[in-house]
Amino acid sequence: MENHLTIKLGEKKDRKGPVIFSEYKRGDAIRKALSMSREDILFELKDSKLKGRGGAGFPTSTKWMLTAAAKSEKKFIICNADEGEPGTFKDRVLLMEYPELVFDGMVVGGYTIGAQLGIVYLRGEYEYLLKPLEDYLEEMRKDKLLGKNILGKEGFDFDIEIVLGSGAYVCGEETALIESLEGHRGEPRNRPPYPINTGFLGRPTSVNNVETLAAVSHIVVKGGKWFAKYGTDKSSGSKLFSVSGDCEKPGVYELPWGTKVSELLELVGAKNAKAVQIGGASGHCIPKSQFGRTLAYEDIPTGGSVMIFNENRDMLKVLKNFMEFFVDESCGQCTPCRIGNVKLLEGVEMIEKGNYTFAHINKLKDLGRTMQLASKCGLGQSSPNPFISILENFKDEIFNRGNGGRNGR
Template sequence: MTEHNVCDLPGIVARWNNDPANMVQILRDVQESCGTIPSDTLDQLAKLLGVPRVRIEATASFYHFFHAESHGAYEILFSDNIIDHMAGKEELKRYLCERLWLEPRKLSEDGLVYVDDTADIGLADQAPSMLVNGYAVPALDHSRLDLIAELIRNRKPLADWPPMLFEIPDNIRQAGPLTGEAFTPGAALLATIARGTDATLAELEAANLRGRGGAGFKTATKWASCRKAEGEAQEHAGPSQVLPGPLGGEPSVARFSGGAHYVVCNADEGEPGTFKDRVLLNSHADLVFEGMTVCARVIGAKQGLVYLRGEYRNLLEKLKSVLARRREKGLLGKSILGEQGFDFDIEIHLGAGAYICGEESALIESLEGKPGKPRNRPPFPDRCGYRNQPTVVNNVETFACAARIAERGSAVFTALGTPQSTGSKLISVSGDCQRPGIYEVPFGVTVRQILIECGAEDAHAVQVSGPSGTCISFREFDRIIAFEDLPTAGAFMVFSRERDMFEVARNFTHFFAHESCGFCTPCRVGTSLLRNTMDKLAAGKGSAYDMNEMKNIMHILLDMAHCGLGHTAANPVVQTMEKFPDAYEKRLMKLDFEPAFDLDGALSTARLITGRDDEWAHLAND
């Protein structure tokens, strides 16, 4: 845990191979050592990397975790998911601010502390939680905040804070093949080598493994397509090279013969309420890295990358040590397990606070050091991904499943689940239940069964797969978790009868408006309009007209947004409107339009200045 020091820019740039494609990592390191990314640093970086300043500025200004102004020695960001609110986050934030004599979003007068909110940090099972200088502190309560306030007042370096503050239990409540059964590192690789790559791919196909990141694309199809794709790409981007932007376009650099294939693990896990990848990486990283290495063997990749969300900074050193151990055991590096030509290694890149970077093409943009804006697709990453090379992007859990299939064969895998949704699924349970945590369940389990297991028999609603997923009411609890009914990336947020489902949806509209990358107008404007309209309803100024407008916005988002974020951004509003109409109706003042802004009231200062209060100095009321 670094304290803010003098920034060794040349050292940081050299650590990242003087490669502008590593810009996000370079900026992260600059901020971690300086505490900010000052404007003059951008000029120096531009010189060192040989790229225009504007290119660095575009990246630095895109990510929520980068800032040019000082946030003091302690930057505190409270996780702002609805589950954190339900667990008393707002009151605790006020409490800490009072104890530290400061206002949120303003640097304290002594320049020591800055307090703000951030999107969900992957700890909904231990809410409320926060980040201190990027490190997660779970399970906040008054006594923990008293201790933290004391440590800050005494200017204790973060490295000297009691380790118990940063301890994050896995909370595995129901284990299964991924989380509960022993795995010997190397077992899946030995089986893959013995079986051969064609047969391994056939095994994956027979297992009918589908991606665990949400969309459920068939993994064998993706790997086979990537394996077949020619590396038509360019040499690693050197300092003066320009990689194509989100709109694609011809790369403006020389092509070279013989491309590379890449394996990318999507560990961005930004969907509010999801934390199962956190647990897999914390306690089952070997399984994940082994799945990536099996993939490398099948598609012929030499390099793998893990895109780890910035909020999981706590995991970085541990993951690096697992990688080092695997290198020592000959499970990574040159001639893996003595196989001539089987060379593969894995590098970890950290995100910097942008939910959109979980979208695979935005993730690749981010890995290439650019703002995380989704690319035009096709081409899909399996043909043209990282550095324009054929790239497999899979979720953490998908790689863990692939390792199990390679190790044990498809029959063991398909013994669980349904024919269309084989195997097990990790569910991240949070909210109004007695036992929040990870439940590894067979696909096909009903929502009701999970509710019974987690102690939430009296639940009123469940948000399956986070804000971009499906809100289901108590009438639908016999539906099943499966691609054919309720597909999910893993979030399972439980709401009791006491919860106001309007407020749940309102929180989600704030999330989407905050996280829209701004690339396309329908989403940039649509998500803001949704948020503003929900705020208008909350302020008691809503009408039936506004409800219709929100439905119209949903159609625009569905038809015209560029990526999945925009397509799903209106789901929470439209679904809660349909399933919990009372939550909206009680807020409607009128059937016709009611302005959110009191224009006549706003003119009162002008009337005062001009000394007028006659009929003509007022706007007509009808």
């Protein structure tokens, strides 16, 4: 584990990108926001067409408008820095190299929705970032960017706390996160009510991803229309991608939405890719024939994880690894997810041993589709994605393993 003494927060690598990695100075968004009305900030966000970067893609302007409209003396804004999706590490890069964007975005959020406290729910494994981030917040307090009457704005009091996450993937789901923050077992809540009305401690709460908040800082300074110039009509702006696996240059890349998978692969030096898992373990796996598709909500939506597999990889092993993860990480609260993931993993093991029938595998795919509809939260709703997509897109490789499967029955 990295020692926090060696971490220089805010030190930037040579990163290039049109939006997130573009020029920005700490405090700029706060200064600009405080000169605007809350309504005007919401209009800029609406013009930007920014959708939440945590995966679900809910419009940020709508979330903030609803939280702003909720009646309560106390409100909260939570920065979801749990980042537990396998293959995702862009939020860590933002927190380490661009903390000003994330924290300024939280202050702007606090001002817009009328919250007094912001809470960063920091992935437990990022504990080494806790002290440097807290030191950074202290500097912001000294510069009057946090605390009472921020930048002299009478009556605008707002501060930020950091709470370490509890080490479960499901705690990234916003209502499980809130349960965990309240000191309970991290399990998703029934919805409605939604956090915008009944969130942390029963108060209106906006939960936003790290990258969403970073984007907000740029939007406030440069305008919603500037942001919407990038990307496509339905997927505005740019996206950070955490690229890992079989390529020469893994890392975090900022690309406009609408970029083709093949273009990304070329950029990162993936010369021999046969499969790309997009959206983390819970995303979809596409074969070479689909590399012409685009990274965009209207084609392949993603929270940003891109895992590349070359010709030497055994796709059944890849799938087994993902399904073992979901069996471990299901919170067990709802039956489709608790039992379903075990059944899907058993199916993978049957194929591995050559002891399966296609009738049974097809039943398991149906089970996966039922889980997508019947699970209580996004975990069980999305965990069948790799099962279905890998078995469909790589069937020749998987079902011709030469292990004597009882095929065709």
